[in-house]
Amino acid sequence: MAKKNSDGYLSARESRRISRENRKITNEYEKKRKRKDVPEEEYLTTMHDPNNAVEFDNLHTYFFTDAGTVKAVDGVTYEVPIGKTVGVVGESGCGKSVTSLSLMQLLQRPQGQVTDGEIRLNLGDKAYDVTKAPDEVLQKIRGNVVSMIFQEPMTALNPVFRIGEQIEEVISLHNESGMNEAQMKARTIELLEMVGIANSEGVYKMFPHELSGGMRQRVVIAMALACNPRVIIADEPTTALDVTIQAQILDLLRNLKDKINSSIMFITHDLGVIAEMADYVVVMYAGRIVEKGTSDDIFHHPAHPYTIGLMASKPVVGKKVDKLYSIPGKVPNPINMPNYCYFKDRCEMCVEGCDGAYPCEVKLSDTHFVSCYRYYDKKED
Numbered sequence: 001m002a003k004k005n006s007d008g009y010l011s012a013r014e015s016r017r018i019s020r021e022n023r024k025i026t027n028e029y030e031k032k033r034k035r036k037d038v039p040e041e042e043y044l045t046t047m048h049d050p051n052n053a054v055e056f057d058n059l060h061t062y063f064f065t066d067a068g069t070v071k072a073v074d075g076v077t078y079e080v081p082i083g084k085t086v087g088v089v090g091e092s093g094c095g096k097s098v099t100s101l102s103l104m105q106l107l108q109r110p111q112g113q114v115t116d117g118e119i120r121l122n123l124g125d126k127a128y129d130v131t132k133a134p135d136e137v138l139q140k141i142r143g144n145v146v147s148m149i150f151q152e153p154m155t156a157l158n159p160v161f162r163i164g165e166q167i168e169e170v171i172s173l174h175n176e177s178g179m180n181e182a183q184m185k186a187r188t189i190e191l192l193e194m195v196g197i198a199n200s201e202g203v204y205k206m207f208p209h210e211l212s213g214g215m216r217q218r219v220v221i222a223m224a225l226a227c228n229p230r231v232i233i234a235d236e237p238t239t240a241l242d243v244t245i246q247a248q249i250l251d252l253l254r255n256l257k258d259k260i261n262s263s264i265m266f267i268t269h270d271l272g273v274i275a276e277m278a279d280y281v282v283v284m285y286a287g288r289i290v291e292k293g294t295s296d297d298i299f300h301h302p303a304h305p306y307t308i309g310l311m312a313s314k315p316v317v318g319k320k321v322d323k324l325y326s327i328p329g330k331v332p333n334p335i336n337m338p339n340y341c342y343f344k345d346r347c348e349m350c351v352e353g354c355d356g357a358y359p360c361e362v363k364l365s366d367t368h369f370v371s372c373y374r375y376y377d378k379k380e381d
């Protein structure tokens with residue numbers, strides 16, 4: 001626990017002590033990661049359900065910063081079934097992106113580390129725990145088995161290369177079937193057409209700045225699809241676009257998913273988008289899952305006060321209100337989490353027992369789970 005001086009700031013000495021301690025911890029993790037020739041048995045695992053593409057199991061991802069340890073993801077468990085879309089919602093800073101970056105193992109290192117838990121990735125004939133896999137194996141997985149569509153297409157594209165070259169680069173990096181140049185170009189054109197770019201031959205030769213935002217996002221999606229990934233992570237893919245283009249991109253993703261039978265992890269804070277896209281919904285709050293279930297469970301029977309608050313703060317067409325509801329208070333400081341329910345200080349529905357330890361998960365139905373004291377009477381045991 002960090003000691004603060006009377007004005008609430010860390011002293012230089014205290015900060016140095018923390019960073020020394022952090023270095024010790026992160027060096028241990030890094031040493032383990034950088035080993036050569038790690039035997040496959042170390043990261044080989046079995047899926048708990050073979051119908052899942054990914055299983056997050058009690059995932060803990062921490063950032064060891066000079067101000068203290070940020071528990072960005074603190075015990076997250078959920079699965080992404082094959083061919084389904086899982087929507088991950090929650091306010092800014094609740095750990096949505098860090099969960100997906102843990103799956104890609106693209107955390108900012110050395111401070112960002114998975115400290116506990118497993119992420120099982122289904123490769124068809126076998127399954128890997130990506131948190132234990134060495135970098136050389138992860139390089140083959142990234143872009144090939146799991147790919148990512150980022151929020152801002154301009155940062156995902158290189159401004160000095162033509163669109164065609166950039167997509168071909170992805171194909172050639174994972175070129176297992178030994179395609180020659182002409183075949184790679186044909187595949188690139190095919191991908192551009194698949195994402196709804198009409199003038200594919202023309203766009204092939206263009207630079208990113210010559211395209212509109214919506215077109216660029218289509219190119220980024222084409223890149224993500226280049227190697228037929230099993231899992232596509234879409235981290236707020238439409239936030240940088242206006243609403244009409246947003247609707248087109250969502251349509252595109254929906255159609256593509258049916259065509260290629262991949263799973264999609266759809267991260268957003270827009271509940272409307274989730275309602276349109278997702279089969280399952282995971283609601284995160286301050287690094288933990290507070291509620292999860294099918295789209296129907298979450299949208300028609302929201303149980304956690306946080307989910308209920310999110311629903312109430314969503315504008316509804318045709319419904320007149322003087323002032324849109326907003327959840328009072330703010331997310332607790334991730335360095336100093338309380339030892340009771342993280343939402344308690346903002347909750348307007350507290351019951352007896354809420355002062356106790358962090359609530360465990362209560363099963364409301366076969367698909368619907370919630371962590372809240374209000375449902376403790378439904379707890380089995």
Ligand SMILES: Nc1ncnc2c1ncn2[C@@H]1O[C@H](COP(=O)(O)OP(=O)(O)OP(=O)(O)O)[C@@H](O)[C@H]1O
Nearest residue numbers: 063065070072091092093094095096097098108334
């Ligand atoms: N490199 C880092 N160093 C320290 N803390 C970090 C780092 N990256 C993320 N965090 C912290 O981890 C927590 C979760 O961040 P994350 O990016 O996952 O939020 P998010 O749910 O994706 O939010 P948003 O909706 O804004 O994208 C935040 O408190 C953030 O400050």
Ligand SMILES: [Mg+2]
Nearest residue numbers: 096097098235
């Ligand atoms: Mg994010």
